[in-house]
Amino acid sequence: MRLFTRNFRPLTRRVFGVIGVIIKYGCIAHCTFEYVADIVVCSGSSMEPTLFTNNVLLTEHISPRLQKIKRGDIIVAKSPTDPRQFVCKRVTGIAGDRVKNGFYSEIQIPPGHVWLEGDNRGNSTDSRSYGPVPAGLIRSRAILRVWPPQDACLLTKPEEE
Missing domain, CATH: 2.10.109.10 (Umud Fragment, subunit A)
Structure with a gap:
């Protein structure tokens, strides 16, 4: 079980990192289309x-x-x-x-x-x-x-x- 958890952590970090980037750029796009152009x-x-x-x-x-x-x-x-x-x-x-x-x-x-x-x-x-x-x-x-x-x-x- 520890081997599975140890191998799973880098993948989890990478997935949450990608999700964070998508959310950031989504917020920027929303604000741009709503308030600027x-x-x-x-x-x-x-x-x-x-x-x-x-x-x-x-x-x-x-x-x-x-x-x-x-x-x-x-x-x-x-x-x-x-x-x-x-x-x-x-x-x-x-x-x-x-x-x-x-x-x-x-x-x-x-x-x-x-x-x-x-x-x-x-x-x-x-x-x-x-x-x-x-x-x-x-x-x-x-x-x-x-x-x-x-x-x-x-x-x-x-x-x-």
């Missing part, structure tokens, strides 16, 4: 011609947390109508802006909200349907299209002076 696969036609179904985006989570979302940013947010889904839309208005909602009405965006619209206006369910979106629903801001490789590009605009 993320990979998102697009689906749907609401952002065409800018983004197409199966485009893969690199998104960052820091701007929404610091409330640094600007007009023109492409964001990923929880859907205001179905919290189990995410939407990818362009910010076309921020708090205090007045936006047209239909032919005759105009809405002022309340504090803490944004106005989201898809680039494909004819085939997009967006703020024109559900109104201003709370900024707290914004998860991330798209910064780079990484797939397909021939269409890879930055999705951020330089700061306007």
